[in-house]
Amino acid sequence: MRGFPLDSEHAKTMIRQAVDGDDAAWEAIVSEYAPRVHALLVSNCHDHDLAEEITQSTFCTVAAKLQSYVEQGKFESWLFRIAMNRLRDEMRRRKRQAIPVAGEVLRPVAKTGREDRAPHEKIDTDMAEALWAAVGDLAEADQEVLHLRHVAGLSFKQIAEQLEHPLGTVLARHFRAIKRLREALGDEIAGDFASRGH
Amino acid sequence: MTKPDPGNPDNPHQDALDPRCDAIDRGLDAALNQTAPREIPEGLVERVAEASLERLHAGRATTLRFRPLTRLAMAACVLLAVMAAFWIVGHQPAPEGRMLANSDLTVDVTPVDAATGNAIARFRGLQKVSELNYADALVDLEDLVWAFHHGAGSRMVLSPGETNMEAVENELDSVRVVARLDG
Secondary structure (H helix, E strand, C coil), rough: CCCCCCCHHHHHHHHHHCCCCHHHHHHHHHHHHHHHHHHHHHHCCCHHHHHHHHHHHHHHHHHHHHHHCCCCCCCCHHHHHHHHHHHHHHHHHHHHHHCCCHHHHHCCCCCCCCCCCCCCCCCCCCHHHHHHHHHHHHHHHHHHHHHHHHHHCHHHHHHHHHHHHHHHHHHHHHHHHHHHHHHCHHHHHHHHHHHHHC | CCCCCCEEEEEEEEHHCCCCCCHHHHHHHHHHHCCCCCCCCCHHHHHHHHHHHHHHHHHHHHHHHHHHHHHHHHHHHHHHHHHHHHHHCCCCCHHHHHHHHHCCCCCCCCCCHHHHHHHHHHHHHHHHHHHHCHHHHHHHHHHHHHHHHHHHHHHCCCCCCCCCCHHHHHHHHHHHHHHCCCC
16 A cells, blocks of 8 residues: 555654654654655656665755754655755756766656555556556646656645645646646546546 | 535545546546556665664754854853943943043143234124124214214223224224124
8 A cells, every 4th residue: 555644743743753863753754755755756857766866865955954844844845845956956957968868767657566555456557657658748737746746645735835836726737737638648548547546 | 516525635645636627537636646656666765764864863963062052152142242232331431521531621822922912802893893783883873972962072082093083983884784784
């Protein structure tokens, strides 16, 4: 089963414990969020090595600044924002240096799930690949909201905090992204996914 | 129009979608949730935890080391500021002190020669003229006219070489000056 986000209060407690010297609490935080941060980065850059590098760097930054963060709340938004900013910086740097990116690196990562994930009884791997390939063809803004929601596992409220948009705007963006995905798939296929997804 | 789900905003599984979403939109959303790529490299969590724990320990150590030092430094700054304020107030001369200091001042008076003394006397006379007002000058003039009328002209006390008429003209001049000054 997908590891679900710690609820806000639980997360706050864990962070406080980590700040107070509880290493196990910090490991639990890493265990909860690192896979999500990594997955979000991979879905954006399609490069596992870069995603891991940035995931490590993000958690190192967060760990170093955790003392000053504690009272501010919104841990998830803070964490994912750092990760995405790092990724954007790196992508810009690579663009400036004009390093050619291997085709393999750019292929959509849409296969398999974690071992602890629910087996896709209704949607097989090929279908999942097709679905996420269609997501990959959407506009960047549409992809962003779908990645944050489904890959990073953020709630709309957390997405709103991260993007610094009102909640209503995020809901509308998600709605538009779903509509465009539906258009891209065609009504028949979208209906098929929907029936299997329920 | 579909009503939004009463979801938990912190939990994406139960998040309420936009109310315009229909059944197919919701199904697609659920399908995306089920199939989202979350493949992670083997040992990622352990590597990240190990690297970040070092930073966490360093951060704690820094905080523990600097927190008391920072407080001490701030307290020292405040103390220094208070002492400086007291020192400045204590060293500022009071108004009485300034008056006493002024009373101790001496002035050297240089004696002046006769010519300068006459010039000063004349200047004082002019100053008095300028200080005259029309009413005073008029009274003086009336007194003078009265004295002439009563035969006192020959017994007037005049400056050396000054005739009666000159004295009268001088008085009239002073009246004119005052009249001009009074507007």
